[in-house]
Amino acid sequence: MLKVSNLKRAYGDFVAADSVSFSIAKGEIVGLLGHNGAGKTTVMKMLSGYLEPSAGQIVFEGKQLADHLKVLQQKIGYLPESLPVYPELSVAEYLDYAAELKGLRGRDKQQEVKRVVNATDIAAKLLAPIATLSRGYKQRVGVAQALLGKPSLLILDEPTNGLDPQQTLQMRELIRAIAKDATVILSTHIMQEVEALCDRVLMMRAGQLVLDEKLAELRTSRSLLLSSSLSADEVKQTLATITGVKAIDFLASSSAETHARIHLGEAGDVKAISAAIAKILLGSGADLYQLQAETRDLESLFREVNNNLPLQNNKEALDHAA
Numbered sequence: 001m002l003k004v005s006n007l008k009r010a011y012g013d014f015v016a017a018d019s020v021s022f023s024i025a026k027g028e029i030v031g032l033l034g035h036n037g038a039g040k041t042t043v044m045k046m047l048s049g050y051l052e053p054s055a056g057q058i059v060f061e062g063k064q065l066a067d068h069l070k071v072l073q074q075k076i077g078y079l080p081e082s083l084p085v086y087p088e089l090s091v092a093e094y095l096d097y098a099a100e101l102k103g104l105r106g107r108d109k110q111q112e113v114k115r116v117v118n119a120t121d122i123a124a125k126l127l128a129p130i131a132t133l134s135r136g137y138k139q140r141v142g143v144a145q146a147l148l149g150k151p152s153l154l155i156l157d158e159p160t161n162g163l164d165p166q167q168t169l170q171m172r173e174l175i176r177a178i179a180k181d182a183t184v185i186l187s188t189h190i191m192q193e194v195e196a197l198c199d200r201v202l203m204m205r206a207g208q209l210v211l212d213e214k215l216a217e218l219r220t221s222r223s224l225l226l227s228s229s230l231s232a233d234e235v236k237q238t239l240a241t242i243t244g245v246k247a248i249d250f251l252a253s254s255s256a257e258t259h260a261r262i263h264l265g266e267a268g269d270v271k272a273i274s275a276a277i278a279k280i281l282l283g284s285g286a287d288l289y290q291l292q293a294e295t296r297d298l299e300s301l302f303r304e305v306n307n308n309l310p311l312q313n314n315k316e317a318l319d320h321a322a
């Protein structure tokens with residue numbers, strides 16, 4: 001539903017986003033992750049049509065965003081990093097105004113405002129001036145205006161920024177509920193946020209996209225932890241015949257028990273290789289105490305990708321962080 005190709009934005013001589021390309025399918029929840037200044041807001045502003053790219057293309061629902069801006073923007077909901085300030089307006093007045101901007105009028109407008117007020121659970125504060133709202137409520141009002149007109153794509157720039165833990169949980173629940181009917185792209189600088197909500201992560205560093213992976217794939221590493229009654233030598237000999245086993249690190253070994261990390265090659269299904277290992281070990285008469293795929297620590301992956309590794313080298317980053 002969204003295809004971004006070689007997107008670039010420069011502010012004067014400074015390039016805030018460069019060569020950014022990705023596609024998002026309908027119904028996905030995608031997390032745009034990166035440190036402060038990585039270029040997330042710049043990309044989101046371009047996706048929502050509020051900032052013109054210096055180069056590149058954004059195709060939304062088969063049409064160039066730049067060529068059909070007005071029509072396509074009606075199908076895109078955008079929560080900016082900070083809400084435009086209308087402190088003196090009440091929540092109801094602000095939503096009425098935002099609905100007008102989305103082209104809604106009369107009964108349609110009333111019904112739509114009612115719908116988003118219910119969806120974001122802000123009815124209790126409808127008459128309160130925006131200036132008097134807590135940060136969590138303000139964010140919910142921001143999401144409410146983004147939902148007006150039932151957009152098929154929601155772009156949420158740091159939706160939980162500044163919220164307390166309780167408000168953060170409520171906001172995540174709200175985003176999950178919204179994602180049942182719309183495709184969502186949200187930005188954050190916290191990996192946990194992506195883990196809690198997203199199917200997929202796009203990671204930006206210094207204006208470039210350095211990682212684009214499904215969360216499930218990121219979590220799965222190509223190594224197994226093994227514990228068995230065989231000695232280290234016996235483990236080595238027994239597993240020597242299994243295709244897909246690249247190397248074995250012995251973590252602890254005695255005559256009664258061996259703990260090892262088994263590194264698998266790039267090819268081959270991890271489950272099938274695990275099954276083959278279990279079969280051959282048990283077949284040899286050994287006891288198998290543990291055999292499980294190691295999960296990747298996404299926080300350390302985030303640190304590695306952000307701090308140490310060369311750009312455009314996802315594979316190396318992933319292998320390194322495993």
Ligand code: ATP
Binds near residue numbers: 011035036037038041
């Ligand atoms: P944060 O997490 O802090 O919101 P971000 O990843 O959203 O950061 P951007 O706001 O996109 O990052 O900014 C990317 C870079 O572009 C930063 O170095 C920022 O200072 C710069 N930048 C953003 N807007 C402008 C502007 N209007 N003029 C000049 N530089 C800008």
